[in-house]
Amino acid sequence: MRTDSRLPRVLHALLHLEQAEEPLTSEQIGKMLNTNPSLVRRTMAGLREAGFVGSTRGHGGGWVLERPLNEITLADVYAALGSPELFSLGRSGDAPACLLERAANRATSAALDAARETFQAELERVTVADLVRPHAREIREHQEKRTGKVPEAGGQ
Template sequence: MRTDSRLPRVLHVLLHLEQIREPVTSEQIGRMLNTNPSLVRRTMAGLREAGFVGATKGHGGGWVLERPLKEITLAAVYAALGAPQLFAVGPSGDAPDCLLERAANAATSMALEAARTTFQAELQKVTVADLVAPHAQEIREYQAHQRSGTGTAS
């Protein structure tokens, strides 16, 4: 089963956009994520529509943050991505007239809805800025190490 990693990948991009003061091109983001720039543009379009990022065209153009990360919840980013399906589990359609299949589908659907509700409630509690807080000291040390010219790329 293929997983949808857009949420953590977009969060990764947003965190970098806060660190980089100039616009970042889709090509640069594509290299960072090891993906195609056209996929980056399609993914970032939802974030632009939500008002999280903006894009400038032409020489020197690219993606920039439009809102501080402390104002963007993980739930809002998830919604901007179209609220991807959480699980591969879903109702059966093998015997739609069978009452036992309906009962099984109802139980499965209720559990999935409870999981979705819990997932979204947890995402609502966290802003994108909160993601770096536990690692702030380590990030500062790494950046200082990089600026001194003695670091290696991560």
């Protein structure tokens, strides 16, 4: 079964955009996410429509954050991605007149609805900025080793 990894990948990109000192190109983001720049452009376009990112063309152009990450919940990003299906499970349609199949479909649907509600509630509770807080010290140390400089206060 193929999985949809757009949500964690987009969150990863947003976290890097927050740290970037200049716009990131689709090519840079694609390399970071090990994906095609055209896929990055299509995905980021949905985030732009939601008002999370902006883009500029030309030399020095690329993607930038338009809203602080502490104002964007995971539910917001999930919605901007089109709220992909959580599970590959679905209703059976083999024998629609069969009462037993209907009972099985009701039970399955109820469990899936409960799982979706729980997932949605968790996404609404967490902002993108919350994702780095438990690891702030490790991230800062990693950046210092990588760049040789100490990031500004508030940066992750």
